[in-house]
Amino acid sequence: MFTTTKPPCARRRLISVSRAWLLVLFSLIFVLACVQGQPASDTGDPGFPFGPTTIGAQTIAYVQDIKPIFDRDCASCHGGREAAGGYSVRTYADAVAGQKPGDARSSVVVDCSPGGSMYGYFTGDAVTEATKVFRWMVVYDAVQSR
Numbered sequence: 001m002f003t004t005t006k007p008p009c010a011r012r013r014l015i016s017v018s019r020a021w022l023l024v025l026f027s028l029i030f031v032l033a034c035v036q037g038q039p040a041s042d043t044g045d046p047g048f049p050f051g052p053t054t055i056g057a058q059t060i061a062y063v064q065d066i067k068p069i070f071d072r073d074c075a076s077c078h079g080g081r082e083a084a085g086g087y088s089v090r091t092y093a094d095a096v097a098g099q100k101p102g103d104a105r106s107s108v109v110v111d112c113s114p115g116g117s118m119y120g121y122f123t124g125d126a127v128t129e130a131t132k133v134f135r136w137m138v139v140y141d142a143v144q145s146r
Contacts, residue, residue, distance in 0.1 A: 060136040061146040062092050069129050070095065073121050092144050101142035109137050 060066070070078070070089035077084040087107070088094035099106040111118040112133040114126070122129040136142060 059143070059146045060132050060140050061143045062095065062136065063145040065132050066095070066136050067092075069122070069132065073123055073129070074118070096142050099137060099142060101137060104134070104138045106137050109134050 067089075074089045078087050078089045080088075080090075083090075083094075087098070095108070099108055103109075110116055112122075112130050113119060114130060116130075119126060119130060
């Protein structure tokens with residue numbers, strides 16, 4: 001006998017709210033359908049830490065990357081029995097002795113960085129060589145080989 005009906009203004013409000021939610025839902029679906037995941041396109045050298053270099057974004061390891069630099073530019077003073085400054089580059093063990101892999105305050109990083117006491121001894125592209133030493137010691141924790 002008694003039927004419950006909503007007054008006309010409440011029904012209109014309900015319809016209005018429902019339409020608003022449908023509009024939000026369809027807008028969200030449209031936006032999500034338009035957005036596509038893209039692979040990274042910036043795979044080149046990030047220029048870390050001293051500026052862009054020729055080494056690219058690659059793992060830096062002692063045997064493949066650092067030893068040739070040390071042999072060419074450092075071994076004349078730091079490769080013999082009487083290594084200058086008490087630092088030897090003769091072997092991997094010698095090169096990491098006293099260093100703190102992962103720490104930019106390691107003496108080899110500080111000395112090889114631009115403005116460091118050994119930076120001027122790099123032959124060729126000093127920025128690239130300094131960046132390799134930095135990445136090897138700090139970013140790659142002085143890994144021996146890759």
